[in-house]
Amino acid sequence: MPSNHLIVLPSSPAASESYSAADEEIGQGISLAQENLLRQQKPDGHWCGELLVDSTLCSDYVVFMHWCGEVDAHLQRRCVRHILKRQLPDGGWNIYHGGPSEINASVKAYFALKLAGCSVDAPFMQEARATIMRLGGIPQMNTFSKLYLALVGVFPWKYLPAIPIEMVLLPSWAPFHIYKMSSWSRAMLIPLSIINHFKPTRILAGEKQLHELYPLGTEQADLRLPRSEKFWTWRNFFLRLDDTFKFLQPLRIGLLRQRAMEAAEQWMLERIREGSDGLAAVYPAMLNSMIALRALGYSKTNPVYAKAENDFAGLFVDDPEDFRIQPCLSPVWDTAITIIAL
Template sequence: MTVAIETGTAQQALERGVERLLALQHPDGWWKGELETNVTIEAEDLFLRHHLGLLDRVSDATARWIRSRQREDGSWATFYGGPAELSTTVEAYVALRLAGDPADAEHMRRAATLVRDTGGLAATRVFTRMWLSLLGLWSWNAVPVLPPEQVLLPARVPLSIHSFGCWARQTVVALSVVSALRPVTPVSFSIDELRGGPAPEAEEDAWGRVFHGLDRALHRYERRPIRPLRRRALRAAERWIVDRQEADGSWGGIQPPWVWSIVALGALGYPIDHPVIQRALGGLDEFTIEDELGRRIEACQSPVWDTALAVIALLDAGLDPGHHAVVSGAEWLAGREVRVRGDWSVKRPSLPPGGFPFEFANDNYPDVDDTAEVVLALRRAAVGLDAADRAVDWVLGMQSKGGGWAAFDVDNTSSLPGRLPFCDFGEVTDPPSVDVTAHVLEMLALEGRARSNEARQGIDYVLREQTREGSWFGRWGANHVYGTGAAVPALVACGLGGHESVTRAIWWLGRIQNEDGGFGEDLRSYRDDAWRGRGASTASQTAWALLALHAAGENGPVTQRAVRWLADTQQPDGAWDEPYHTGTGFPGDFYVSYHLYRQVFPVSALGRIAGGGLGTR
């Protein structure tokens, strides 16, 4: 269905957006936007390099970036425009002290005052206090214990490492080594100015008391572990870590297990010139961006995801499947197929591999979300069809009980890992989500399998998860606008365009549209329902809403105003500005600004609305 904007501005915006997107393609065929998070990534990089004796050459440029993110009240936040966050502020402060900023500097005094006023060091998350312990600023005795013996537990035992989501699993194994060996590289300063009163006592239910009792017992065990068992566990953890290093030097292509694996292997005696450590440090350099703003680290990189979305966007815009940009992007995607077994095979030992990763190199952890989008791109581009066939089979084999799909694992839904005192830093399991399931359903519809048993179970799951007001929770994007923008096109593709759930979703979108015509949702909605569908308009979130509106056949004022907002806010070079974080790592705790989202999603939305208006150019 085509939306008529009186001066053709939608078509003009589409043309400029496509030109900009084409200009961002790498000569090898892929796209990758910067993946921006928060300053804990840079702070922890300085902590690691202090520990390794490599601080001097990077501290000034990194400190410049960290300072540039500080706000007027002295704090740092976890997302653009968000509230002050205590642990993030403490890590930023300590990193600046490492870089040489004096405690009595005005910006440091403001930060220290905020830290004291919001609880002080004792109120920070466990992750932060573990970093402080590494620096000699906190005691390892005062953080929860992660025994390396955990790696010896069979996969089906509660609280085995396979009870955790893949990102937490990799971090837990590395941290269990560090927890046992307790390395310390002291800094030359104290941070007594950050100490407030005692941390407030949190109310605990029965399970909370059980797990805190378990932690006390583990602390007693740490004083006298069973030596043969401890040696065996450390050897097993070492093998587990080394075996899972990726070709690019990373662990899982993400920062937390990467940096802690380096610390763990160093504690086990690996020298800095060991090939494993050198690969790890070289890989971190590839995740580093340095420009006039300073030096910053990408917590992850998203080339497969970005490229799949870019190919789909160009096809939505009407480019011919034979266009060079489409073909080269699709061919690069086909070459990223994972043909080896990873941790997912513990639950699916007989399932042949065939997924796609998020990153350049992450063979151990392909994910369902990327794989579904890659299949959509390959099918529409008519490239890599054998790889697409294998990918569909792999995705079907990764369906969880209840009909939904998760990102990396199957039935990874235990509530026990999140009860551990250590796990106060975000999601540690990988249950099914509506957004991933919706992308799979779109893939199955394109495959002609919308009536399959797997699709019917997936549809039932999505319908069950709709909120009372008509939206869907977004696990990997912010938040109900993302979930709804994924669910509605999927349901329509599967033949449910007239279903009352679609009608309710479109009503909800109309109700939350901003006065300026755009859509936005603040990330505080993950903790406070009052923020659902509320926030400053952004290009990516407006495009998500338009994808749902268009799929449902909505051609009225809501759609018209949203298209107008995209056209009016586009920059002369065809880009959209979007300082806000609209991607989600851990709901409520860790967020992402995907710099390519502001380009690919508006191009997709405008392309579909304009009827693929670029023709066969």
């Protein structure tokens, strides 16, 4: 039988481990943890801790500012410091603490630094470029990351999956409709369908392009998503479906497309206006919604866009030593978990 000074941890039948701790030490630890949690309680009673993630959020935001043509120089400098602080010894960037260099995070970081004015000849940029090329370059990025590159003319739209906006009109009895997706996915996809329709592109100056991150160049390379070797696979099915959507997209059946556009816009507006902390209150959907609003013609001073922008700024962590952007706020999770712990 274990003594009163042992904490027995759950274990598999094959192994059993226990850690020795005095009752007094355990009590002190619990008291300190309780005091710390109570200090962090908000005036109205809830808790909300910071959600720490990788450098991609700051990288994407720099690209967004350049796409808008509205660069906040101070914020950009803070984003640059954030990105450089997280560069790994091999020159790349990871997507989780202690992880290896990852292609999407590395390309995004390199691009943000280049847009911000960092010289491609700087040692840290050369190291980043070498790691990116070792990982396969831009062709190895995921389609979501490539879309942000397409917005500034760095990746061809024709190689991105089509997102037919008409999906918003599908009825609930259809095999597929937007409410069969998770809330997070739905909030991502509807703004993306608007973006995919307009393809709002700002062409950057030649020195800001990313030709150096294409192993075979941008003209000769086949940048389509590769098909499976077998004829019938789910991958090939969806790629052929995408080909069909792209074939039909130029037709833009007038009334149907217009009705779908209005429905998608209204769906988005209802979830951005007062009573919301932003579309789905999550970074990708909120950023996509701002891009979609601009594509729809909403100006920076439009009240709807101004609120979306203000909600997005609510994700900023204004640390003078290390500016950060959170992917979302989590008061419900944090409050529930803290109450259980206390």
